[in-house]
Amino acid sequence: MSYTDGDEFEQVVLKTFKGESETRPRVKPIDDFFDNMKVEFPRNLRENYPIGTTFIATVKVCQKHNKDGSLRGPKYLKADTSTIDVHEKSKSSEEEMAVQKTGTQSGRAYEYIRRTGVIEDTAAESDFNQLREIAYSKALDLVESTISQAKIRARQEVIKRYALLRSKSQCEACEEPAPFLKKNGEAYLEVHHIIELSKGGADAPDNVAAICPNCHARVTHSGDANIYNTTIQNKIRKLEDAINKLT
Ligand SMILES: [Zn+2]
Known part of the structure; x- marks a missing residue:
């Protein structure tokens, strides 16, 4: 499947998942159609909902450009923030939340805390x-x-x-x-x-x-x-x- 920079898809279901080791939670489309492209998604929503929460949003295919107009890096999806809606909160009775580790300046270190109830x-x-x-x-x-x-x-x-x-x-x-x-x-x-x-x-x-x-x-x-x-x-x-x- 090939996508063009600027293509827009409505009502795409996106799901939060744990980042590798201590990185911040990420979001991916649940539909394989998107080949696991990376998604740009508001950080506060990734952190304020339990891991596994799904959102619906309009997403746009983006790719970075060099100064000379040539393309740089892989294509990625960007969620249009005005369209984001919660689809389904994680059903598990044990919620897992991403919490930024205190004392880290970069804000990139996270721990995942399990909470029941x-x-x-x-x-x-x-x-x-x-x-x-x-x-x-x-x-x-x-x-x-x-x-x-x-x-x-x-x-x-x-x-x-x-x-x-x-x-x-x-x-x-x-x-x-x-x-x-x-x-x-x-x-x-x-x-x-x-x-x-x-x-x-x-x-x-x-x-x-x-x-x-x-x-x-x-x-x-x-x-x-x-x-x-x-x-x-x-x-x-x-x-x-x-x-x-x-x-
Ligand atoms: Zn007073």
């Missing part, structure tokens, strides 16, 4: 580190509309609980203790999304802050709302950086 099973778990791991692994931003509402809610719940635990019952904006305790004895704080979900913000640890009602009102209604939001964003980034160094 899905988010719903572990949402009740109050262990901070475990919640943190889940919160990060489920921090999707591109594909909100393609995953089920139940999954979105489950993730929101995890992120919320994560922010509340991280706050240690103090407002993450003004750093005052929570104003009161709820009936169940937990500190009352509200979870604020630094970049609104509707504006493309992610349900991710560094996009949420557990803040007191006063600060929540200020960051929503005050004249300096935007500035205050940036203040909160910087605080959360520092906090997450500090936790990253510890774990």
